[in-house]
Structures are given as C-alpha cells and as structure tokens.
Amino acid sequence: MKADATLTDDKATGATSGKKPPKKRDAQATQKRILAAAKREFARNGLGGARVDVITEKANVNKRMIYHYFGSKDQLFKRILEEAWTDIRTAEQKLELDHLPPKAALEKLVRFTWQYYLKNPEFINLVNSENLHRGAHIKKSETIEALSTRFMAMVGDILRRGEADGSFRANIDPVQLNITIAAIGYYYLTNRYTGSIIYKRELMDEKALDERLSFNIETIMRLVAAD
Amino acid sequence: MKADATLTDDKATGATSGKKPPKKRDAQATQKRILAAAKREFARNGLGGARVDVITEKANVNKRMIYHYFGSKDQLFKRILEEAWTDIRTAEQKLELDHLPPKAALEKLVRFTWQYYLKNPEFINLVNSENLHRGAHIKKSETIEALSTRFMAMVGDILRRGEADGSFRANIDPVQLNITIAAIGYYYLTNRYTGSIIYKRELMDEKALDERLSFNIETIMRLVAAD
DNA sequence: CTTAATTCACTAAGTAGTTAGTTTCATAAC
DNA sequence: GTTATGAAACTAACTACTTAGTGAATTAAG
Numbered sequence: 102m103k104a105d106a107t108l109t110d111d112k113a114t115g116a117t118s119g120k121k122p123p124k125k126r127d128a129q130a131t132q133k134r135i136l137a138a139a140k141r142e143f144a145r146n147g148l149g150g151a152r153v154d155v156i157t158e159k160a161n162v163n164k165r166m167i168y169h170y171f172g173s174k175d176q177l178f179k180r181i182l183e184e185a186w187t188d189i190r191t192a193e194q195k196l197e198l199d200h201l202p203p204k205a206a207l208e209k210l211v212r213f214t215w216q217y218y219l220k221n222p223e224f225i226n227l228v229n230s231e232n233l234h235r236g237a238h239i240k241k242s243e244t245i246e247a248l249s250t251r252f253m254a255m256v257g258d259i260l261r262r263g264e265a266d267g268s269f270r271a272n273i274d275p276v277q278l279n280i281t282i283a284a285i286g287y288y289y290l291t292n293r294y295t296g297s298i299i300y301k302r303e304l305m306d307e308k309a310l311d312e313r314l315s316f317n318i319e320t321i322m323r324l325v326a327a328d
Numbered sequence: 329m330k331a332d333a334t335l336t337d338d339k340a341t342g343a344t345s346g347k348k349p350p351k352k353r354d355a356q357a358t359q360k361r362i363l364a365a366a367k368r369e370f371a372r373n374g375l376g377g378a379r380v381d382v383i384t385e386k387a388n389v390n391k392r393m394i395y396h397y398f399g400s401k402d403q404l405f406k407r408i409l410e411e412a413w414t415d416i417r418t419a420e421q422k423l424e425l426d427h428l429p430p431k432a433a434l435e436k437l438v439r440f441t442w443q444y445y446l447k448n449p450e451f452i453n454l455v456n457s458e459n460l461h462r463g464a465h466i467k468k469s470e471t472i473e474a475l476s477t478r479f480m481a482m483v484g485d486i487l488r489r490g491e492a493d494g495s496f497r498a499n500i501d502p503v504q505l506n507i508t509i510a511a512i513g514y515y516y517l518t519n520r521y522t523g524s525i526i527y528k529r530e531l532m533d534e535k536a537l538d539e540r541l542s543f544n545i546e547t548i549m550r551l552v553a554a555d
Numbered sequence: 556c557t558t559a560a561t562t563c564a565c566t567a568a569g570t571a572g573t574t575a576g577t578t579t580c581a582t583a584a585c
Numbered sequence: 586g587t588t589a590t591g592a593a594a595c596t597a598a599c600t601a602c603t604t605a606g607t608g609a610a611t612t613a614a615g
Binding site for chain 2: 146147149150226228229231232233234235236239240242245246249250253274276277279280281283284285287288289291292293294295296297298299300301302312313316319320323324326
C-alpha cells in the first residue's frame with residue numbers, strides 16, 4: 102500500500118519505493134523558488150497588492166521559509182529590486198558598446214533598452230512599484246549605486262566619442278539623453294492598456310512594436326545629430 | 329449651556345444659537361469631499377494600497393456614504409479616473425492650439441504637458457495604477473473614449489498644418505508623436521525617486537526641472553523638423 | 556549530537572462591504 | 586402657519602474574511 106505516497110507528490114520529487122519518501126532539503130533551491138515567485142507576484146500586483154500567501158503557494162514552500170530567508174515582505178521586495186537592476190545592468194555591459202562607432206553604439210543601446218523591456222515585463226512594473234513607494238527600498242541599496250556609476254560612464258563615453266568624431270553635436274547631457282532613451286520605450290509599454298484605449302489602436306502586435314522601435318531610433322538619432 | 333456645541337463643530341458649519349446645532353445636509357458637498365479624498369488616497373497608494381477607511385476619514389464622512397454614492401471601491405476608482413482625464417483633456421482644449429502657427433502650437437503643447445504633470449502629480453499615479461490593473465476600469469468608459477478623439481484630432485491638425493507650410497517633415501504619425509511628448513515628461517517625473525538614486529542627481533529642484541523642459545522641447549522640435 | 560531546513564497551528568490587526576436603523580428636509584395637507 | 590409624510594442624507598456597530606507575521610515543534614543531514 103503506497104496510498105500515502107500520493108499525498109506528497111507535490112513536485113518532481115519522484116517518490117521512491119520506501120514507506121517514507123524523504124523530502125529533499127535544498128536551501129538554495131528553496132530561495133530561488135521564492136525569489137522567482139516573488140518577482141512574478143510583485144510585478145503583477147505591486148508591493149501593496151502582492152500577497153505573501155500567493156508567493157508561498159507558487160513557490161511551493163512553507164510560508165515560514167519566506168520569513169526565515171528574507172525577514173519580511175519589504176526586505177524580500179528590496180532583494181527582488183536589486184536582482185532586477187543587476188540583471189539589466191549586467192546585460193547592458195555585455196553589449197560592449199565601447200567597441201562600436203558612436204552612432205552604432207547609440208542605436209544599439211536604444212534597441213537593447215526597448216527589447217529588454219519587452220522581454221522582461223516585470224522590470225517595468227517593479228520599478229513603478231518602487232517609485233510609488235518613493236524609492237524607500239533602494240535608497241539604502243549599495244548594490245544599485247555601484248551598478249549605476251559604471252553604466253552612466255559608458256553612456257558618457259559614447260557621447261564624448263561622437264562629439265570628437267563629429268557625428269554628434271556638442272554638450273549633450275548624458276543623464277538627459279539616457280532618461281529620454283528609457284522614457285520613450287518605457288512609457289509606451291507601461292501605459293499600453295490606457296494607451297490602446299486612448300489612441301484606439303492595437304499597441305502590442307508585432308507591427309506596432311516594430312514601428313515604435315523605428316520611431317524611437319529616429320527620435321534619438323535626430324536628438325544627437327550634429328547640425 | 330452650549331457645551332455639546334463644541335462636539336459638532338466638525339467643519340465650517342458655523343454652529344448657530346439653538347440647543348441642537350442641526351447638521352447641514354449637502355449631498356453634493358459630501359460627494360465632492362469623497363472624490364477629493366479618494367483622488368489623493370488612490371494617487372498616493374494605488375488602487376490596491378488605498379484604504380476605504382482612510383478616504384472615509386479624510387473626507388469626514390461616514391463610510392456608508394461612499395457605498396451609497398459610488399457603489400464600490402472600484403467604481404469610485406473608475407470615477408476618479410474619468411474626472412482626471414476630463415480635467416487634462418479640458419485644459420488641453422483651452423490652449424486653442426489651432427490659432428497658433430504649427431511650431432508654436434507644438435512647443436506650447438510640450439510645455440503644457442510637462443507643466444500639467446508637474447502641477448497635478450496625482451494624474452501620473454492614477455494612470456500608473458490603472459495600467460497595473462490592465463486598464464480594467466476605463467475599458468468600459470465612454471467618457472474617456474470621447475475625450476480622446478477630439479484631442480488626437482487637434483494633434484493631427486498641427487502636424488498637417490506644419491507639413492503644409494514646410495515647417496515639419498512629412499508623414500509623422502500623430503499617435504507616435506503624442507506618445508513621445510507624454511513619455512519624455514511622464515517618465516522623468518514618475519521615476520524621479522529611483523532616478524535620483526541611479527543618476528546621483530537632484531531631479532526635482534527648479535533648475536533641474538527647467539533643464540528637463542528645455543531638453544524635451546529640443547527633443548520634439550528636432551524630431552519633427554523638416555530636413 | 557548539533558545545526559539548519561521545514562512544518563504546523565496560531566494571532567492580532569486590518570479589510571471591504573453591510574445591516575438596520577436615525578435624522579433632516581422639502582412638500583403638501585390640514 | 587403649523588403639522589403629517591415620504592424620500593434622501595447620514596450614522597453606528599458589525600460581519601465575514603484576509604493579511605503579514607510567529608512560537609514552538611519536527612525532521613533531515615553532516
């Protein structure tokens with residue numbers, strides 16, 4: 102009789118022969134499952150709307166584990182934010198824009214930013230939620246501070262090279278430029294629901310997305326172009 | 329003895345002489361107070377984070393009144409959204425951009441959009457919250473549908489006139505343009521908390537705000553300029 | 556045997572929404 | 586001009602359920 106075995110086949114824990122299928126312990130895997138579930142839940146519903154019990158369920162862990170590993174809902178949220186920014190900044194570094202001529206580098210950055218938002222829709226929602234909470238969680242984060250410095254240096258370098266070789270006009274503020282690059286992609290995507298209604302247009306089909314990317318590249322190229 | 333009079337001086341209800349200071353009834357005023365408090369609370373905390381009890385308290389009404397006049401938290405939220413869009417679209421119409429030459433009209437629109445967001449910070453948060461909820465509330469709203477049509481006609485008209493008199497290049501999509509105008513202001517403001525940290529710069533002092541507006545005007549003017 | 560992973564049963568404080576009324580007021584009948 | 590009446594404005598107390606977070610025991614692993 103292995104009737105009770107069916108009660109414990111929660112996951113891919115291929116229940117073995119014995120009476121007691123011993124539950125594997127794996128702290129790292131548990132934490133990963135919590136983080137994955139939390140990212141999803143926080144992105145879907147925001148910090149305030151997210152439910153710890155839902156994270157518990159989706160991560161297939163006992164609720165106590167969340168508090169054991171992460172302390173509180175807010176600390177878990179902070180951790181999720183740090184991981185999200187680490188991911189995007191790491192991906193940006195991998196572009197190796199230093200090796201490209203300025204115009205090509207800038208276009209690649211615009212393209213990348215857009216595609217990253219598209220492929221990682223949680224990112225936008227997490228950032229929105231953190232801003233609703235006035236940056237309370239990342240204010241104290243050293244992780245994020247460090248990531249940002251390196252990134253802005255890269256953008257500044259592209260501008261300097263472009264100015265030097267005459268492809269860009271002079272004195273463009275890298276902070277303003279980067280905010281603009283982010284803005285024209287981010288806003289389109291984060292406001293796609295109200296946007297579809299206001300503009301009476303499907304904003305998320307393939308053609309619309311391609312058109313937006315082209316428009317954004319045009320916007321940025323015209324913005325930096327030498328006269 | 330008018331000792332009990334002090335108990336009922338909630339508001340500017342200048343308690344008169346008699347024993348029973350009769351509580352003024354004013355359905356319209358009550359609804360206005362609820363709407364004002366709700367707008368604030370929804371904007372501060374999002375739909376999910378907003379608390380009906382807080383609205384009750386700030387509006388100085390009995391909780392039952394909210395359900396009496398608005399039915400539910402969600403219906404109240406929908407109403408707030410409709411009023412918010414009515415406000416911005418009404419203000420835009422008052423600009424009378426049709427009477428200005430195309431370049432001036434467009435610059436005025438960019439300026440207005442930026443200043444409206446600045447002066448009405450709730451607007452951005454309400455829109456964000458509605459998008460987090462996938463546009464569920466305004467999807468069914470006829471009010472918002474009607475407002476949008478008229479507005480987009482105005483933007484389209486500016487572009488047509490500019491193309492005709494040679495100040496703008498041809499074939500600019502008014503939807504893409506308008507999304508961009510909104511984006512470059514909206515993103516800067518909604519993400520100001522995380523932005524201040526990432527860019528290590530004060531984004532909200534007067535000088536920074538002026539600089540951003542100038543940069544945005546430059547961005548849009550270069551985007552539409554005839555070659 | 557000791558340490559860490561995991562579970563179970565629980566709590567205290569919210570949470571949107573409701574039940575069952577009382578109070579005010581305009582209108583019309585006396 | 587005073588008083589019945591019906592409707593709408595307003596109130597207090599409550600309900601059924603959720604919520605983040607815990608105390609203490611149990612079980613696996615080195």
